[in-house]
Amino acid sequence: MDQSDPLRDVRDLFDLPADIIYLDGNSLGPAPKAVFAEIEKTAKTEWANDLIRSWNSADWFKLVEQYGDKLAKILGADTGEVVICDSTSINLYKALYGGLSLRPDRAVIVAETNSFPTDLYITEGVAASRSDVKIRLEKEDEDNIEDLIDEDVAVVLVNHVDYRSGKIRDMPALTKIAHDAGAIIIWDLCHSAGILPVDLNGAKADLAVGCTYKYLNGGPGSPAYIFAAKRHIEAIGQPLSGWWGHANPFAFDVSYQKDRGIRKFLCGTQPILSLRALKSGLEIYEKLDMRAVRTKSMTMTDMFIDLVDNSCGEFGIAIYSPREASKRAGQVALTFEHGYAVAQALIEQGVIGDFRAPNILRYGFSPLYNTYGEVCTAAASLNRIMKDRLWDQERFHKRLTVT
Amino acid sequence: MDQSDPLRDVRDLFDLPADIIYLDGNSLGPAPKAVFAEIEKTAKTEWANDLIRSWNSADWFKLVEQYGDKLAKILGADTGEVVICDSTSINLYKALYGGLSLRPDRAVIVAETNSFPTDLYITEGVAASRSDVKIRLEKEDEDNIEDLIDEDVAVVLVNHVDYRSGKIRDMPALTKIAHDAGAIIIWDLCHSAGILPVDLNGAKADLAVGCTYKYLNGGPGSPAYIFAAKRHIEAIGQPLSGWWGHANPFAFDVSYQKDRGIRKFLCGTQPILSLRALKSGLEIYEKLDMRAVRTKSMTMTDMFIDLVDNSCGEFGIAIYSPREASKRAGQVALTFEHGYAVAQALIEQGVIGDFRAPNILRYGFSPLYNTYGEVCTAAASLNRIMKDRLWDQERFHKRLTVT
Numbered sequence: 001m002d003q004s005d006p007l008r009d010v011r012d013l014f015d016l017p018a019d020i021i022y023l024d025g026n027s028l029g030p031a032p033k034a035v036f037a038e039i040e041k042t043a044k045t046e047w048a049n050d051l052i053r054s055w056n057s058a059d060w061f062k063l064v065e066q067y068g069d070k071l072a073k074i075l076g077a078d079t080g081e082v083v084i085c086d087s088t089s090i091n092l093y094k095a096l097y098g099g100l101s102l103r104p105d106r107a108v109i110v111a112e113t114n115s116f117p118t119d120l121y122i123t124e125g126v127a128a129s130r131s132d133v134k135i136r137l138e139k140e141d142e143d144n145i146e147d148l149i150d151e152d153v154a155v156v157l158v159n160h161v162d163y164r165s166g167k168i169r170d171m172p173a174l175t176k177i178a179h180d181a182g183a184i185i186i187w188d189l190c191h192s193a194g195i196l197p198v199d200l201n202g203a204k205a206d207l208a209v210g211c212t213y214k215y216l217n218g219g220p221g222s223p224a225y226i227f228a229a230k231r232h233i234e235a236i237g238q239p240l241s242g243w244w245g246h247a248n249p250f251a252f253d254v255s256y257q258k259d260r261g262i263r264k265f266l267c268g269t270q271p272i273l274s275l276r277a278l279k280s281g282l283e284i285y286e287k288l289d290m291r292a293v294r295t296k297s298m299t300m301t302d303m304f305i306d307l308v309d310n311s312c313g314e315f316g317i318a319i320y321s322p323r324e325a326s327k328r329a330g331q332v333a334l335t336f337e338h339g340y341a342v343a344q345a346l347i348e349q350g351v352i353g354d355f356r357a358p359n360i361l362r363y364g365f366s367p368l369y370n371t372y373g374e375v376c377t378a379a380a381s382l383n384r385i386m387k388d389r390l391w392d393q394e395r396f397h398k399r400l401t402v403t
Numbered sequence: 404m405d406q407s408d409p410l411r412d413v414r415d416l417f418d419l420p421a422d423i424i425y426l427d428g429n430s431l432g433p434a435p436k437a438v439f440a441e442i443e444k445t446a447k448t449e450w451a452n453d454l455i456r457s458w459n460s461a462d463w464f465k466l467v468e469q470y471g472d473k474l475a476k477i478l479g480a481d482t483g484e485v486v487i488c489d490s491t492s493i494n495l496y497k498a499l500y501g502g503l504s505l506r507p508d509r510a511v512i513v514a515e516t517n518s519f520p521t522d523l524y525i526t527e528g529v530a531a532s533r534s535d536v537k538i539r540l541e542k543e544d545e546d547n548i549e550d551l552i553d554e555d556v557a558v559v560l561v562n563h564v565d566y567r568s569g570k571i572r573d574m575p576a577l578t579k580i581a582h583d584a585g586a587i588i589i590w591d592l593c594h595s596a597g598i599l600p601v602d603l604n605g606a607k608a609d610l611a612v613g614c615t616y617k618y619l620n621g622g623p624g625s626p627a628y629i630f631a632a633k634r635h636i637e638a639i640g641q642p643l644s645g646w647w648g649h650a651n652p653f654a655f656d657v658s659y660q661k662d663r664g665i666r667k668f669l670c671g672t673q674p675i676l677s678l679r680a681l682k683s684g685l686e687i688y689e690k691l692d693m694r695a696v697r698t699k700s701m702t703m704t705d706m707f708i709d710l711v712d713n714s715c716g717e718f719g720i721a722i723y724s725p726r727e728a729s730k731r732a733g734q735v736a737l738t739f740e741h742g743y744a745v746a747q748a749l750i751e752q753g754v755i756g757d758f759r760a761p762n763i764l765r766y767g768f769s770p771l772y773n774t775y776g777e778v779c780t781a782a783a784s785l786n787r788i789m790k791d792r793l794w795d796q797e798r799f800h801k802r803l804t805v806t
Contacts, residue, residue: 087671089645242492268490274674
């Protein structure tokens with residue numbers, strides 16, 4: 001299967017450690033080989049040698065849009081609809097206020113308990129700073145968000161892919177439900193961009209946010225992004241109105257005049273080294289067919305589920321992700337009472353995945369660099385750990401700060 | 404003077420282009436030589452090789468505090484009072500809301516028209532999102548901010564050093580005036596940290612923000628910082644309540660529970676490459692005596708003012724910075740009707756400064772790497788440009804995007 005994989009040459013574009021199987025690209029993607037020269041050039045030529053002149057000569061000020069336009073193609077968005085900046089959490093705040101600004105006569109935000117927590121925390125932050133805002137939460141595993149969307153709802157904030165189970169939400173269908181009720185919908189794409197074909201404009205999405213350090217391989221903490229559909233850009237506002245979002249930042253006006261385009265979502269100066277590093281990851285996608293990425297992704301996760309079912313089911317490991325490939329994104333989540341210890345034992349065997357409380361093991365498979373051979377080896381390692389109870393050792397139970 | 408300069412060896416810690424005199428470190432500091440190895444290690448070892456494990460093994464999650472503690476020493480703050488994160492603009496938003504949270508019965512923010520504009524824009528953003536907030540502005544050049552501070556004022560937001568003139572505000576005196584009226588004061592340190600001895604706790608300051616890419620030499624767009632005095636940290640709140648500010652972010656709780664320490668000012672994931680690059684600049688300060696830095700700074704700027712007065716005054720160049728060295732930070736600002744063209748002509752002669760609308764030329768002198776010889780050469784170049792009207796050529800009038 002690896003020999004006939006149409007994506008087999010893509011792996012060679014990444015710098016992967018020789019001794020491990022990396023199944024955590026859904027948390028931090030590996031380094032593209034091209035990125036080291038990019039970073040060195042940014043540090044030595046643009047910063048050290050050209051210094052302040054690089055704001056013009058190296059386009060530093062425009063990278064947020066240039067890379068936003070590259071990313072737009074991966075998200076099914078148009079030129080001028082995506083800008084790279086800040087963190088996902090910060091962009092969620094802008095998107096929530098932005099959505100509220102488009103529906104001034106409403107003040108309910110619908111969100112999901114199953115959301116990646118920062119989405120909820122930021123929603124709480126918006127509600128704490130705007131006393132009229134009310135939050136309506138879809139309860140854990142109730143799967144009835146459509147019942148919560150009525151004509152009081154200003155904004156619906158949902159994760160395109162569940163960060164634990166990998167379950168995909170139907171973007172066109174839920175967007176339509178939100179629109180039928182007159183609400184604005186915000187899609188959090190952290191776990192879908194780069195692993196699924198995403199079609200924001202096809203679904204008529206209003207706003208979206210996401211990070212670039214997972215499947216997009218932008219580097220640790222690489223800047224996030226925000227998307228706004230063109231039809232909303234002129235009217236929308238957001239309160240993080242820093243000088244980079246000003247219509248004419250270098251006029252140094254006393255009053256804020258928001259940019260008329262996507263730059264209105266910018267706030268302050270962006271971290272250029274981390275921003276530049278994102279380029280190499282985005283450029284890999286320029287040569288990729290996302291349908292081929294999706295086909296391989298489904299095959300790999302199907303294969304891992306089958307192998308785990310057959311070789312580890314008897315030891316109490318259960319599949320937490322949807323079993324139907326079309327409902328599942330790039331990761332397979334498993335549950336086990338001592339999941340943390342199993343994850344640690346597997347890491348010791350060179351299979352890097354991660355753990356999410358209370359008992360979920362997550363294994364992310366990237367069609368860009370993972371092989372079918374790795375899927376088999378990972379499942380075989382898990383089988384050995386379970387069969388011989390290798391996880392049941394004290395050192396595997398000691399929690400690290402960051403899991 | 405250069406031979407007897409006690410800081411003469413510090414210049415050798417920087418990678419400076421051979422062909423220019425760099426007088427724009429008040430906008431973007433040059434690269435410390437040590438930074439290239441730091442960046443390469445972060446990219447190749449921490450990211451590419453160690454991957455997700457670096458959150459623990461390379462302390463990625465804790466760098467924001469570790470570097471915050473290094474920076475605290477430069478700011479006259481204590482351990483646990485400074486955290487590195489986001490941009491100055493974003494941190495201004497947190498600080499303003501934070502200040503308002505400490506004075507719930509008040510809603511006036513006092514700020515300065517002469518402020519760096521983003522401070523005003525963010526203040527507008529806070530007022531736009533909180534309808535009770537009123538802004539009271541010190542008018543341009545009125546210099547009467549103390550008259551605006553009364554018992555309706557929740558927060559006073561001021562720049563420690565004026566970004567155009569370089570004029571220093573008296574931090575202990577204005578802090579006392581704010582406190583006497585029961586207000587919270589926020590100091591923007593962008594143009595003072597690293598060039599002046601700053602003593603936040605000596606002045607009993609409440610909150611402060613600033614960037615790290617000017618005199619601190621952290622690299623283009625390196626993350627900013629926020630300071631909160633220990634006495635305020637427990638009570639203070641801010642609405643950008645992302646998961647990095649949670650008391651236990653890896654518990655993935657559904658509800659936000661703010662961290663009890665300085666991490667409560669964090670929001671989302673930080674850009675690790677840009678964050679790491681900051682280390683080398685901060686470490687240079689560990690060996691420096693800030694009094695020696697200040698002495699050299701005053702001597703250099705006095706010297707430049709004298710030379711410009713004597714050799715360029717007759718051509719209409721005026722000194723915009725305070726003439727008294729004790730009232731002036733690291734830059735000398737000049738005014739001239741055709742200031743933009745003069746700045747460009749000087750750049751062509753290898754003297755890099757910058758321009759701020761409408762007619763201000765700014766020359767920043769860093770005692771860490773600038774020499775007295777450079778001060779003389781820069782003034783001589785300016786004299787030649789003025790005497791021979793070299794600025795009066797069409798190409799020098801063509802505005803660049805970023806000036």
